[in-house]
Amino acid sequence: MSDKEWVSWFRQSSPYINAHRKKTVVLTLCGEALDDENLINIVHDIALLNSLGVRLVVAFGARPQIDSRLAEAGIKSDFHLGLRVTHEAMLEHILEVSGRLRAKLEAKLSTGIVNSPMHGAKIRVCSGNFVMARPVGVLEGTDLCHTGKVRRIDSEAITSLLDSGAVVLLPSLGYSVTGDAFNLSYEDVASTAAAALKAEKLILLTDKSGIEDGSGCLIRELTIADGRELLAASEQLDSLARAQLKAACEACANGVKRSHIISYKSNGAILEELFTRDGGGTMVSSDDYEQVRPAEIGDLNGIMELIEPLEEQGVLVRRSRELIETEIGYFTVDERDGAIIGCAALYPFPEDQAGELSCFAVRADYRRHGRGDTILEAVEKRARSLGFSRLFVLTTQTEHWFIERGFEKSSKDELPGHKQSNYNLQRNSKVFVKYL
Known part of the structure; x- marks a missing residue:
């Protein structure tokens, strides 16, 4: 990345820095991550997030380290329904491993040497x-x-520490009123803690880029329902992916806005997930992270940013800001994480039971990903609700896109009377119509 590219990225990350300041994020480190060479970069990123005012809780696991320690002690592990059977004789070794890993993290987070x-x-x-x-x-x-x-999280105590600016570590251990210690799933600890603390995000680090489908392709976004369906129907998920996806879904179902599953091997993955719009892993969302909806006056700047480059290229007819402001009620927008990435207008011709699809734009980096189809579907649905029997569009450069979606070539003589009289002969736009 060049210096100018870095400066541009840093500036563009400002809204995300502001959005996450004073927000609680629960981060997980599996035992494999604690032994990975990229751990030092993760620690540096934790330090950076702390300096930016993010309230961080780090839940960490120890499965491979426990396996190794028990093997050294000559103790065989038994598993039942995917859970380790933790006998009394194992417990002292598990406590030892957990304490050692906690000290390791504390030591790394205490680093402060010059040039670091x-x-x-x-x-x-x-x-x-x-x-x-x-x-x-x-x-x-x-x-x-x-x-x-997990039975309960002492959210009051953790919140007090977060208020003081501390990073809170949660090992995969829990305690009972009887004075007993228990070996827990760190995913269970993290998910329950995120919900109890009303965290903004739960971030789970895994050995892959995120959750993958049967062909090995990354699944970028899942709703809670999608995630649960995948858990119920899919056999391609390994035990780690299954546990993390389950934790992500449970956290979102219990009030956490979004959960992210990303790679601990990828340098900067946490920063990419928090400070860029699209991130790099799998996101599980409880809300409409992306939604197509009627435009509001607050969307005006986003719409202008979309259409002005296309007006410069001659793809769209020029419209003034004032005109779009008065016609904002005709617009549908595609909003993603607070940004307008697509828009279209439906101008009514009720006397002809027709609507004009106009001002159709999708941001360049989101084209060829189905956003245009989603917006078109929303506009068609709106047109039907208004009782229109046909939708027409005038285009100079995108005729094939519309033909592929059921539009038929027509002529300006088939346009509603008012539209015919305003037809721009100089642009010589082609007319296409779709019957609803």
């Missing part, structure tokens, strides 16, 4: 008995012993 991204950070790292747990109990005849589930 951590210089001057002075991060306060806190951990404690914030997770209350209960035993999973006996499942299908098997007692899972000290394997537990």
Whole structure:
């Protein structure tokens, strides 16, 4: 990236920096991530987020480290329904591993040497008995012993630490009122904590770019329903992907706005996910991250930014800002994460039971991804609701796109009378119509 590109990216990230300041983000580090060479970059990014005012909770796992430690001790692990059966003899080794990993993270987050991204950070790292747990109990005849589930998160204590600017660490351990310790799933800890803290986001780091479909392609976005359907029907998800997708869906179902599953191997993946519009992993959303809706007056600037370049190229007829402001009620927009990435207007000719599709634009970096089809579908639905029997469009450069979507070539003589009288002979636009 050149210096100018970096400056441009940094400026464009400003709205996201402002949006995340003072917001709570729960981040997970699986045991594999803690042993990966990219961990140091993740630590640097945690420090950067802390300096930007993001309230960070880091939940970490220890599965491979526990496997290794138990093997060293000559203890065989048994698993039942995907859960480790945690016998009493295992517990001291699990506590040892968890304490060692916590100390490792605390040490790395305490770095402050000159010429390091951590210089001057002075991060306060806190951990404690914030997770209350209960035993999973006996499942299908098997007692899972000290394997537990999260019962409650001490959100008041964690919030107090976050208010002071600290980074809070949550190991995959929980405690009970009887004084027992339990081995927990870090995904369960993270998901429950995110919901209890009313976190803005849950970010889960995995060994892949995100959740992949059967062909190995990244799935960029999922609703809660999509995610649960994938969990129920898909066999291609490995145990890690399954656990993380389940945690992401549960967090969103319990009030977290968005969950992101990204790669711990990718340098800067956390920053990319938080400070760019599209991110780089899989997002699970409980709300309409992208929505096609009627335009509002606040969308005017976004619409102008879309259509002005196309007006310069002669693709669209020039319209003044004042004209679009008065006609804003005719517009439909495609909004993605607060930005207008597409728009179209439906001008009514009720006496002819017809509507004109006009001012149709999709931002360049979102073309060829079906956004135009989504907007067209919304406009057609609106036209039908108004009782129109046909939709017509005048175009100079995109005739094939409309033909592929059911529009037929027509002539200016078939236009509504008022439109015929205003037809611009100099532009010599071609007329296409679609019967609804």
